Amino acid sequence: MGAKVNEDLLSERKKCEFNVEELTNYLDGGAKATENRRKLERKVLSTKGLIDNVPEEFLSHKEKYENAVRKAVLFYKAMKDAEDPNLSEQERANTTYRSLLPSAVFKDNSPFTLHVAMFIPAILGHAxxxxxxxxxxxxxxxxxxxxxxxxxxxxGTFIRGLETTATYDPKTEEFVMHSPTLTSYKWWPGSLAHTANYCVVMAHLYSQGKSCGIQPFIIQLRDEETHMPLPGxxxxxxxxxxxxxxxxNGFLGFENHRIPRNRMLMKNAQVLKDGTFRKSPNSKLTYGTMVYVRVVIVNGMANQLARAVTIAVRYSAVRRQSELKPEKSSNSKLTYGTMVYVRVVIVNAMANQLARAVTIAVRYSAVRRQSELKPDAGEPQILDFVTQQHKLFIAIASSHAFSLTAKWLTRMYYKVTADLEKGNMDELPELHAIACCLKAVTSWDTSAMTERCRTSCGGHGYMLSSNLPQIYGLVTAAVTYEGENTVLMLQTARSLVKAWEQAAAGKPLSPTMSYLSEKIDKKQKWDNSVDGIIKGFRRVATGKVASAVASMKKYIKRGLDPEDAWNMSSVQLVAASEAHCRAFILSTYKAEVDRTTGSLSEPLRRLLNELVQLYAIYWTLEKLGDLLLYTSISENDIRELQSTYEDLLGRIRPNAVGLVDAFDFSDQILNSTLxxxxxxxxxxxxxxxxxxxLNAExxxxxxxxxxxxxxxxKL
Amino acid sequence: MGAKVNEDLLSERKKCEFNVEELTNYLDGGAKATENRRKLERKVLSTKGLIDNVPEEFLSHKEKYENAVRKAVLFYKAMKDAEDPNLSEQERANTTYRSLLPSAVFKDNSPFTLHVAMFIPAILGHAxxxxxxxxxxxxxxxxxxxxxxxxxxxxGTFIRGLETTATYDPKTEEFVMHSPTLTSYKWWPGSLAHTANYCVVMAHLYSQGKSCGIQPFIIQLRDEETHMPLPGxxxxxxxxxxxxxxxxNGFLGFENHRIPRNRMLMKNAQVLKDGTFRKSPNSKLTYGTMVYVRVVIVNGMANQLARAVTIAVRYSAVRRQSELKPEKSSNSKLTYGTMVYVRVVIVNAMANQLARAVTIAVRYSAVRRQSELKPDAGEPQILDFVTQQHKLFIAIASSHAFSLTAKWLTRMYYKVTADLEKGNMDELPELHAIACCLKAVTSWDTSAMTERCRTSCGGHGYMLSSNLPQIYGLVTAAVTYEGENTVLMLQTARSLVKAWEQAAAGKPLSPTMSYLSEKIDKKQKWDNSVDGIIKGFRRVATGKVASAVASMKKYIKRGLDPEDAWNMSSVQLVAASEAHCRAFILSTYKAEVDRTTGSLSEPLRRLLNELVQLYAIYWTLEKLGDLLLYTSISENDIRELQSTYEDLLGRIRPNAVGLVDAFDFSDQILNSTLxxxxxxxxxxxxxxxxxxxLNAExxxxxxxxxxxxxxxxKL
Structure with missing residues (x-):
């Protein structure tokens, strides 16, 4: 069993028509960023003891945890030691943007994640x-x-329903923390079970007999010397x-557990000694903090503790004024900033994980030979089957699309946050609306495409050693955490309906929704170009919003309350959100490729544009019903698009291995036999x-x- | 923590408009079958030691296996003891048809499964x-x-590529079993690793210097006393x-391991002492045996060893004449019978597992209260959200549809097998074609809907204690085993193209494909009834076959070989297969409900028909693009269907808990906290x-x- 490279992969790499390193640099944001990323990865991954001798999947649940704690301590030190003090803030950010370093160490994430991802940001935001x-x-x-x-x-998602209570007792100047019901037990927080000894807890505050809303408390959970849980x-x-x-992940319940008054985090609201409750100006409620980094779990970045502290501090400086509030409350614009940030991180994480899954599937498809296409021509690489190309190439394009969308969103986020500081929050609702549907659609697409990558590897994709099942486990979690997807889609729908009504009233719309004011003209000539397809998707979104609104009106006419009419039409409203989101991703993908590839060499620029076209046509063919309903696309157009799509698969085919090589995942980060x-x-x-x-005996x-x-x- | 029933579920059960027991009996095939099933379940599940104190998911990989062997022995005895000698063959079949008894014992299946599911049938088929x-x-x-x-x-799928060799040595009258390469190692068989001591092995036979095809050998793997692997x-x-x-699941390699001549299973082919190779009349190749019961793994039935032996023996009697051959070989009709049987079992298994998933999700959705629909109206049951109903009710309808389709297919299978015995195999290719796409589409749909059930439970669905992740693990396996889905879809496509050409030549078509000879007339009035929708889906299938054929012709005209033209058009061919399959499921579902519900009480019959309508409209709205392309469906029709769909969700809502209660899964079989x-x-x-x-200390x-x-x- 020598270590030489598989012949088929060798010949794939010879066939490749573009410079792989050039694409890697493009994805990383420059050659320097690639170099820094690789240096960091090499340094950390050379640490002894970080790689398991017995793969995690064979251990018991308890052993997995103990092994993870062992590695978390090592990994923290390794990341700290590898820090390069000469890098600027921006360079550091670039280094970790596409790195999935923790994936090389923890197939299933670190028990320290929440310390940096949630605890520190909560202190920064509330103390x-x-x-x-x-x-x-x-x-x-x-x-x-x-x-x-x-x-x-x-x-979960509905924060106002939280039941844990913190009742102020002015006699002792303490809060009494209590879990009145089984359902009030805290449930899910990472590190909570046996790792953390402190915790920021969101609880319903009562003082002087009155409800004072959901507030944050910092609570010691375990004795620092013995690690025993404290009484109560x-x-x-x-x-x-x-x-x-x-x-x-752990649970936490309180039995009339008392904490001193100064353990309430008092930046945004205070309880005075006598029990008087006060809110800081410009901030009503302060829960929900910093959910943003929760998600970094998926991205893996949070495991890089040292780095993440920097991010959290920097973030906190930026969002000075944007106090947190529940999404639905009256003064809710201020919370949007945080929410948006979380979702940017998720979209980027989806791009990275999908890249990992498709790298595994494409390389395996180049190596695996099976079946026959022509009699006596030998078994082809399964990558030569067009159905296989159809399953895989869209995942490469989607990873690019999501990554560029995340970058656009990041820029917008910083712009809008800067505006906020000047007291201008006009663009926040729009940004929030687009971030909601983007989180939902990218996590859905990534889940589905990751599974397609897995099943495209046949039975071997079912093996945990392929790592595909675990990647799926990580990405599908994003469908339900940090705002359940359907709930988020309906939030975007609410903005769309609002915009639609504004347009009807002749008011101007924000840029991402301005197309809603254009009249749908089914006679407008269809155009098979990417720009034509973008226009088409926008017309679909407009049409779907219009018909959802019409449906609501119908239900109201029938005598339903507006809330019930909304509920009855919610399946259509989700569809409207999706159409809006697809139009947005596609147009952003196209615009960002146009904007950023000007200085690339010709073969690479052409290939990246072919991926954009593939992405556009793929979704056109997937969403034909909508396009036929709301545009003038014809059978002929469709036939032509189908044929172009098949041509594109053929053109991308020789570059497929090069495209995934360019993601530049080290074998340790891929962590996959396939x-x-x-x-x-x-x-x-x-x-x-x-x-x-089991094989030891x-x-x-x-x-x-x-x-x-x-x-x-004898039994 | 008392054991009383949740108030919301109690009130759901009061609201239910039909007799739940009546539906259970209908699904079981009669009240007597329900009674027998329950008796068997009660008896077996009262066996001591079958239920784990520490759930499987906390054990190490090795402990899981050891615990499963412990339980497999107990379970085998319990099933044997519970056998009721007074039941007829048909009654026994009814008892196990919908029972998922092994799921109560093994979340992840038994290590004995393959003994009955594969080993015994292989002996019956080849010895x-x-x-x-x-x-x-x-x-x-x-x-x-x-x-x-x-x-x-x-x-895997491509059997002719198998590399293991069996070379006959006439000097010693032995076969030399050998694994010439790493890739020739047997890989995947259940029980193979540490459980089985014998194995039927398919290997490429060489005798007198000539290849004699793939043949079966029965090989002792381990010493019966010590269980040590034999030399070589x-x-x-x-x-x-x-x-x-x-x-x-295990691997197996041979190092020039010798076995006596009589260890080749010689029913269908023989090697004489001098090495002369002979085939039995009417049978050329004999591999692939009995794959059919492989699948029973999913169904769970195979774990019921005693019962499964009966099935295998009975099956073997039925298929006396239908020797096995690779699917593509010249005389391939004879293998179809077996293949079809496997796929019937899979379709039925999908129906049962989907029923399990949706039972969990619907009950949880009735208990879970979250968010708000109207201000100050309290938190609604999440089952009241129309988006939630949209996710779940289609899964109930699909389970019914798949179950009835499996029953239809079983009847056809027996009819066709009986015809075979009389030498008539006209209907076999048709049955084979429909079984291929049914296995693929039902396993895809079930996988997707099981995941939708899981994510509809929010974060709690991500817990293994919900059992939803494990159910997904079992059903998604069906996408790649026993014929990879895309390969199967293309087999159906091949039949469709053939039928299309026959129709063009004016020849008559077999019943399930006869609609292909009807001209597509886009002016034919669309009709929103279920029958109208069935007609519509058939027109779509016809249109898609036509356009795939046109595409192939175009590629051939461009100079491609027919094989390459087929490959280039394969994405379209898969779509044509899917359309055909959806038309078939829908029409069979409708026809079977019409045929079998005549004697049911009015509320139940109405409800079952509403589910059929829901199923039809759901897929109409999902596949609008196809319908707009190939039928005269209008925007108005679509609006009306959307509205009817929303009404149907409302009508099914009060009966949702009743519908899943009627699946009548015991808590042990559901094995779910939710x-x-x-x-x-x-x-x-x-x-x-x-x-x-981890919680013990x-x-x-x-x-x-x-x-x-x-x-x-200090670190």
Whole structure:
């Protein structure tokens, strides 16, 4: 079993028509960024003890956790040691933007994630100056390990429903933390079960007999010396999950647990000694904090603790004025900034994970030979089947599309946040509306395409050693966390309906929705170019919003309340959101490629444009019904698009391996028997299988205990 | 934590407009069948030791296997003891048709499955009379445990590519079994790793220097006393997978391992002492045997070993004449019978598993309260959100549709097999064509809808204690096993193209494809009834076949070989197959409901018809593009259908819990914290979490080893 590269992959790489390194640099944001990223990856991954001898999937649930804690400590130090003090802020950001370093160490994420991703940002967002100084000192040195507890067993997305109470007792100047019901137990926070000893807890505050809304409290969970849970604090882990099994998700209940008054984080609201409740100007409620970094879990960036602290601090500086509020409350514009940021991170994470999945699937498809196309011509690479190309190439294009969309969104986010500082929040609602549907659509698409990558590898994709099932576990989680997708789609729909009404009233619309004011003219000539397709998708979105509004009106006419009419039409409203989102992704993808590829060499620029075209036609053919309803696309146009699509698959085919090579994932980050650079698929499958502890002995004890007596009729 | 039923579920059950028991009986095939099924389930599930104290998901990979062997032995005895000798063959079949008993015991299936599902059928199908007598005697008493090895590391669906060799040595009258390459290692067979001591192995036979095709050999793998692998036999397990982790999938390699001549199974072909190779009349190749029961794994039926032996024997009697051959070989009609049978079992398994998933999701949606629809009206049951109804009710209808389609297919299968015995195999190719696409479409739909059920439960669906991730693991496996779905869709497409050409030549078509000869007339008035929709879907299928054929002709005209033209058009060909399949499922669903519900009470009959209508409209709205292209459906028709769809959701809403109650899964079979009959969702989530071994101690050892020194800066 030599280590030479598979012949088929070698010849694929010879066929490639563009410079792979050039594309890698383009994706990274420059050659320097590629170099820095690689340097960081090399340094960290050379740390001893970070790579498992026995793969995680063979361990028990408990062993997985213990092994993850062991590695988390090592990884933290390795990341700190690898820090390059000469890099600027922007360079650091570039280095980690596309890096999935933690994936090389934790198939299922680190138990420290929440400390940086949630605990520190919560302190930065909610603590007053004195509190911040004290707690940030301890937290940033990792003297304490914290997490953030908001979601309860009975309440997730709907924050106002939270049941945990914090009742102020002026006699002792303490808050009494209590979990009045089983459903009020905090449930899900990572690190909470056995790792963290501190926690920011969101609870319903009562003082002087009155409700004072949801407020944040910093609470010591465990003794610092013995790690025993403090009296009145019930802690445990919530059990095994589809993914994230090493992040140590836990539950937390209080039995009239008392904390001093200064453990309420008082930046945005205060309880005075006598129990008087006060809000800071410009901020009504302060929960929901910093959900933004929750998501970095997927991106993997959060595991890079040292780096993430920087991000959190920088972020906190930026959002000084944008206090947090529940999305639906009256003064809700101020919360949008945070929400948007979270969703940018998710969209980017989806792009990166999809790139990982499709790298594995394309390389395997180049190595795997099966079946026959022509009699006696030998078994072809399965990548030569057009149905296989149809499954895979759209995933490459989607990864590019999502990544460029995330970059656009990041720029918008910083612009809008800067405007906010000047007191201008005009563009926030629009940005929030687009971020909602983007999070939903990209996580749905990425989940579906990751599964398509997996099943395109046949049975071997079902093996955990392929890593495809685990990648799916990570991406599908994004469908339900940080705002359930359907709820988010309906938030975008609400903005669309509003915009539609504004347009009807002749008012101007914000840029991403301005097309809604254009009249739908079915006679307008259809055009098969990408720009024509973008126009088409916009007309679809307009048409769908119009028909959802008409449907609501019909229901109201029938006597339904507006809320019920909204509910009855909600399937259509989700469809309208989706159409809007697809139009947006497609137009952004196209515009960003146009804007950023001018200086690239001809073959690469052509290829990137072919991917844009592939993406546009793929979705045209997927959404034909909508286009036929709302545009003048004809059968002839469709036939032509189908044929162009088939041509495009053929043109991309010789560059497929080059395209995934350009994502430049190291074998450790891919962590896959099927996807390694050298294509030694079968050797690796066998090598990984041999690591199974079941293979350490030729006869398992269960033979003597059960099988033998059974076969001999003695049981 | 009392054991009373959740109030919301109680009131749902009061609202229900039909008799739940009546529907259960209908689904089971009569009240008597329901009674027998329940009796069997009660008896077996009262066996001590079958239910785990520590749920499987917390164990290590090795412990999972050992625990599964322990339970497999108990379960086998329990099933045997529960056998009711007074039941007829048909009654026995009815008892197990909808039972998912093994799911109550093995979340991830039994390590004995392959003995009955593959080993015994392989003996029955391939052994000559003398061999059969000897081996069946040992196998049916479970004196030996066997499995079936066909798939290799390098070859799955394409059987002719198998590399394992069996070379006859006339000097010693032995076969030399050999694995010439790494890719020739057998890979995947359940039980193979550490459980089975015998195995039927498919290998490429060479005798007298000539290739004699793929032939079956029965090979002892392990010493019966010590269980040690025999010399020249390399055994091991293949590692962890997305599912099926307790079935003990293994690999097997040979190093010039010698076996006596009589270990070749000689029913269909023989090697004489001198090495002369002979085939039995009417049978050329004999591999691929009995793949049919492989699939029973999903159905769970195979775990019921005693029962499954009966099935296998009965099946073997039925298929006496239908020898097996590779699907593409010249005399391939004879293999179709077996293939069809497998696929019937899969379609039925999909129906049962989808029923399980939607039961969990609907009950949880009735218990879960979240968000708000109207201000100050309290938090609604999430089942009241129309978007939630849209996600779930189609899964109920699909389960019914697949189950009835499987029943139709079973009847056709028996009819066609009976015809075969009379030498008439006219209907076989048609049946084979429909079974191919049905296996593919139902496994795709079931996978997608199971995931939709899971994500509709929000974060809690991500918990393994919900059992939804595991159900997904079982159903998604069907996408790639027993014929990869895309390959199967293209087989159906081949039949469709053939039929299309026959129609063009004025020849008559077989019943399921006869509609292909009707001219597409876009002016034919569209009709929103279910029958109108069926007609519409048939016109779509016709149109898609026509356009795929036109596309192939275009490519041939451009100078491509027919094979390349086929490959270039294969995305369209798959779409044509799908349209054909959807038309078929819909028309069969409608016809079977019409045929079988005449004697039901009015409310139930109405409800079942509403589900048919829901199913028809759901797919109309999903596939609008096709319908707009190939029929005269108008914007008005679509608006009306959308409105009817929303009405239907409202009409089904009060009966949703009743509909899933009627599937009549015991809590043990559901095995879900979210789906139990009493709706004690939150209590069960907590109870299951507390079973995690991590929760057995308040402080995990990793604190002392890693966390404490780390936080104190000593690492």
């Amino acid at each position: 007053d100056e004195e509190q911040k100084k004290y707690w940030m000192n301890r937290a940033s040195k990792m003297e304490i390990i914290g997490t953030y507890a908001q979601t309860e067993l009975g309440h 604090i019930k802690l445990g882990e919530i059990g095994a999950k589809l993914g994230f099994n090493t992040v140590n 996807g390694a650079y050298d294509g030694r698929v079968y050797e690796r499958l066998m090598e990984e299988a041999l690591k199974s502890p 030729p006869v398992n004890q269960s033979f003597h205990k059960y099988l033998k007596p059974f076969m001999q009729g | 000559d009379e003398e061999q059969k007598k000897y081996w069946m005697n040992r196998a049916s008493k479970m004196e030996i445990i066997g499995t079936y090895a066909q798939t290799e590391l390098g070859h 036999i390399k055994l091991g397990e293949i590692g962890a997978k997305l599912g099926f982790n307790t079935v003990n 789906g139990a009959y009493d709706g004690r969702v939150y209590e069960r989530l907590m109870e299951e979490a507390l079973k995690s071994p 308040p402080v995990n050892q990793s604190f002392h080893k890693y966390l404490k020194p780390f936080m104190q800066g």
